[in-house]
Amino acid sequence: MENESRRIARVLLDSPLPQLDRLFDYALPPELGDVPLGVRVKVPLRSAGRVVDGYVVEIDSEDDADRPLSEVDSVVSDVCVLPERLHRLARRVADRAAGSASDVLRLVIPKRQVRVEKAWTADSAPVEPSPAAQMKAREVVDAYEGLEAVLAEHGRAAVEAIPLLHGDVQGWAAILAASATRMLAAGESTVLVVPDHRDLDRLLAALEELLPAEAIARFDSRQTNPERYRSFLRSLEDAPCIVVGNRSAVYAPVRAGLVAIWDDGDPLLGEQLAPYVNARDVALLRQEQEGSALLYVGHTRTTDVERLVAHGWLVDVRAARRVLPRVVLSTPQEMDQPTAQRMPSSAFLSARNAAGEGPVLVQVSRPGFAPSLVCAECRTPARCAQCGGPLGAKHRGAVPVCGWCGRGARAWACTSCSSTQLRLASSGSERTADELGRAFPGVRVIVADSAHPVERVADKPALVVATRGAEPLAEGGYRAVVLLDGPRMLQAPDLRIGESCLRWWSNAAALAAPGAPVHLVGVDGGVARALATWNHSSYARAELAERAPLHMPPAARVALVEGTQAAVARALDGLTEIGLPRDAVLGPVPVESDDVPARVRALVRFEYGAGTRVAAALRAAVVAEAVAARRGKGRTARIALTVRLDILDPEL
Incomplete structure (x- = not known):
C-alpha cells in the first residue's frame, strides 16, 4: 500500500541558539487549513520541551507520511510578516556575517499588535507626487551630473552632497527627498536610511515639502509599539511608499526601487546587536538581490565607499556647480602666539565680527565643563581612588567628580608625586561657553550637547558652542564656523580617526551660510588640506593606499x-x-x-x-x-x- 502524502511546513525558529539557525520540518494538521507563507506560527521544540515562535518559509508535501514529525501547534496570524524577499535578505546578511537569520529578523519585524493588525486593511491607494513636487524634485536631481541616469537605470552611485540650504532644508536632505519623489512618481518604493533622530527629523521635513504624509512610512525607535507595527504593515503593501528610518529601516520589506544611505561613515549605522552588520553592507547585499538603485550620500567619502568607487562598483556623482565652504586654516605662527590659547586671532576676529550679524558656531570635542583633570605638578591624569575612573569638574571651583562611579574626590592626591593640586586638562562645551561669554560681552551664548540638545537657532546674534554631531541648524546658516580641538580629536587611538574628524568638520562646515568663513584651528597635513579643498575622495584614496600593505579594513x-x-x-x-x-x-x-x-x-x-x-x-x-x-x-x-x-x- 502506497503511503499517503501529507503537507509539511518548513519553519524558521525565532531562537538565539546558533544550532537552531535552519529550517525545521513540521506536519500541517488538516484543521489549520491553508497556511500562507511568511506567517507567524507556534511550533513544539522537543529538545526544549516547549512551544516556540517561528515563521513559515516553505510549504511542501511528502509521500513518506510515516516519518515522525511534530505538528504545527497554531497559526498566530494570517499576515505574511516574512515575505520571501525579506527571508532571502536576512539569510544572505546572516551568512555574510556568520550570524543567525532570526537575529536579523528580530531587528526588522516588530512584536505583533493585535488591534493594529485588525484595523489594517492592506489597501492603501497609490500616491503620486503633484506636478509641482515633481518639478521641484527634478531641479534638485538635475543639479547633480548623472544622478537622473542612476535613478532611471537602477544604478549605484556615491553622491557628494554640496552644503547648500534649500530654504530651511539641508542639501543632503533635499537630494534624498528629491530622489525618493522621482522614484515614487515612477511607481517604485524607496528606503532612506539616516544615522540618528536629528537627521531623521530633517529628512522628514524635506519630504513633507514634496509629499503627503500617507506616502511615508517611518521606522523610528522613538515610535510606540503600535506606531512601529503600523509602519511595518504599511511597508508590506503593494502600493509604493517611502520608508524613512534609522539603521534597521534598511531591511524594510518594500519592493524597493531605491535604497539610499546618508552619512555612511557614522558609527550609529553599525548594528550593536548580533550579527553586528553595518547598514552600508546590508544595502549592498539588498541592491544585488533586488536590482534597485543604490545611493551613498555624504559630505565626505568614507574609505569603504571609495574602495567601491575605485573598483567601478559605484559611480562618482557630483554637483554640476560645486558651491563649497570657504575654509580658513590657522597657520603655525598664529598658534605659537602667546595670546592664541585655543583660538587664534584670525578666528577670534572673524567670530566677533560675524556675531554682530547672526549666529556663530563653535565646535568642540567634548561636553561638560572640564571633562578631564591632571596633576598640576607632574601632569599625570587624575584618577578616582575608588574605581580608577577619570576625574572631571562640572563647573569652575567644583569638587572633582569621577566620570565612572560619580563619587566626589575631596581629598585627592596624585599617586605619582603626592601633589594635591589639580589642573584643567581640557575644555568641554560648558567651559568654552563660559570663556567665550566673557570674551564676547553682550552676545547670547548657547550650549548644544548631549545634556543640552538644541535643534534650531534663530537668525540673531549668538555664539553656539556645540559638540561634534550636536550642532543645531541656523536659519539662513551660520555667519562663521570655528572648529576647535582638532589636534585633540586627531590623537584618538582609532584607525579611522582621520576620516572621522573630516566627517565631523565637514558636516559642521556645511551649516555655514554661503560665503561664511570656516576656521579649522591648529590642524595641518592631509586631513586639513582635504577640508580646505573639499577633496574628500582624494583623502580616502590616500588612506586606502596606506592600509592596503597592512591588510587593514576596508582594504581587507x-x-x-x-x-x-x-x-x-x-x-x-x-x-x-x-x-x-x-x-x-x-x-x-x-x-x-x-x-x-x-x-x-x-x-x-x-x-x-x-x-x-x-x-x-x-x-x-x-x-x-x-x-x-x-x-x-x-x-x-x-x-x-x-x-x-x-x-x-x-x-x-
Missing part, C-alpha cells in the same frame, strides 16, 4: 574571534583547514575580565574573495561550540565562542 575584511582559549584555538584551526594562512591571524591575546575560564581574542584578516569560506567556517565553529557546551554545561553554550565580522577599527 577583519573578523574578531573571542572565547575560551580552547574554543578560539579550534576555530582558528578550522580556518587553517580552509586554506587561510597562519599570518592572517593576529593573537590570540587575553581579554581583561573576571570570566572563568579566562577568555582570549584574535583578529583574522582575509580578502573579500575568501569571505564566504571564512564566514562559513567561523559559523560552523560557533555552532559546534554551542552544541558541545549545551550538552556538557547546560545554557552556557552561547558564551563559549563569539564571532564578529567586518570590524571597522581592529584593536586587540
Whole structure:
C-alpha cells in the first residue's frame, strides 16, 4: 500500500541558539487549513520541551507520511510578516556575517499588535507626487551630473552632497527627498536610511515639502509599539511608499526601487546587536538581490565607499556647480602666539565680527565643563581612588567628580608625586561657553550637547558652542564656523580617526551660510588640506593606499574571534583547514575580565574573495561550540565562542 502524502511546513525558529539557525520540518494538521507563507506560527521544540515562535518559509508535501514529525501547534496570524524577499535578505546578511537569520529578523519585524493588525486593511491607494513636487524634485536631481541616469537605470552611485540650504532644508536632505519623489512618481518604493533622530527629523521635513504624509512610512525607535507595527504593515503593501528610518529601516520589506544611505561613515549605522552588520553592507547585499538603485550620500567619502568607487562598483556623482565652504586654516605662527590659547586671532576676529550679524558656531570635542583633570605638578591624569575612573569638574571651583562611579574626590592626591593640586586638562562645551561669554560681552551664548540638545537657532546674534554631531541648524546658516580641538580629536587611538574628524568638520562646515568663513584651528597635513579643498575622495584614496600593505579594513575584511582559549584555538584551526594562512591571524591575546575560564581574542584578516569560506567556517565553529557546551554545561553554550565580522577599527 502506497503511503499517503501529507503537507509539511518548513519553519524558521525565532531562537538565539546558533544550532537552531535552519529550517525545521513540521506536519500541517488538516484543521489549520491553508497556511500562507511568511506567517507567524507556534511550533513544539522537543529538545526544549516547549512551544516556540517561528515563521513559515516553505510549504511542501511528502509521500513518506510515516516519518515522525511534530505538528504545527497554531497559526498566530494570517499576515505574511516574512515575505520571501525579506527571508532571502536576512539569510544572505546572516551568512555574510556568520550570524543567525532570526537575529536579523528580530531587528526588522516588530512584536505583533493585535488591534493594529485588525484595523489594517492592506489597501492603501497609490500616491503620486503633484506636478509641482515633481518639478521641484527634478531641479534638485538635475543639479547633480548623472544622478537622473542612476535613478532611471537602477544604478549605484556615491553622491557628494554640496552644503547648500534649500530654504530651511539641508542639501543632503533635499537630494534624498528629491530622489525618493522621482522614484515614487515612477511607481517604485524607496528606503532612506539616516544615522540618528536629528537627521531623521530633517529628512522628514524635506519630504513633507514634496509629499503627503500617507506616502511615508517611518521606522523610528522613538515610535510606540503600535506606531512601529503600523509602519511595518504599511511597508508590506503593494502600493509604493517611502520608508524613512534609522539603521534597521534598511531591511524594510518594500519592493524597493531605491535604497539610499546618508552619512555612511557614522558609527550609529553599525548594528550593536548580533550579527553586528553595518547598514552600508546590508544595502549592498539588498541592491544585488533586488536590482534597485543604490545611493551613498555624504559630505565626505568614507574609505569603504571609495574602495567601491575605485573598483567601478559605484559611480562618482557630483554637483554640476560645486558651491563649497570657504575654509580658513590657522597657520603655525598664529598658534605659537602667546595670546592664541585655543583660538587664534584670525578666528577670534572673524567670530566677533560675524556675531554682530547672526549666529556663530563653535565646535568642540567634548561636553561638560572640564571633562578631564591632571596633576598640576607632574601632569599625570587624575584618577578616582575608588574605581580608577577619570576625574572631571562640572563647573569652575567644583569638587572633582569621577566620570565612572560619580563619587566626589575631596581629598585627592596624585599617586605619582603626592601633589594635591589639580589642573584643567581640557575644555568641554560648558567651559568654552563660559570663556567665550566673557570674551564676547553682550552676545547670547548657547550650549548644544548631549545634556543640552538644541535643534534650531534663530537668525540673531549668538555664539553656539556645540559638540561634534550636536550642532543645531541656523536659519539662513551660520555667519562663521570655528572648529576647535582638532589636534585633540586627531590623537584618538582609532584607525579611522582621520576620516572621522573630516566627517565631523565637514558636516559642521556645511551649516555655514554661503560665503561664511570656516576656521579649522591648529590642524595641518592631509586631513586639513582635504577640508580646505573639499577633496574628500582624494583623502580616502590616500588612506586606502596606506592600509592596503597592512591588510587593514576596508582594504581587507577583519573578523574578531573571542572565547575560551580552547574554543578560539579550534576555530582558528578550522580556518587553517580552509586554506587561510597562519599570518592572517593576529593573537590570540587575553581579554581583561573576571570570566572563568579566562577568555582570549584574535583578529583574522582575509580578502573579500575568501569571505564566504571564512564566514562559513567561523559559523560552523560557533555552532559546534554551542552544541558541545549545551550538552556538557547546560545554557552556557552561547558564551563559549563569539564571532564578529567586518570590524571597522581592529584593536586587540
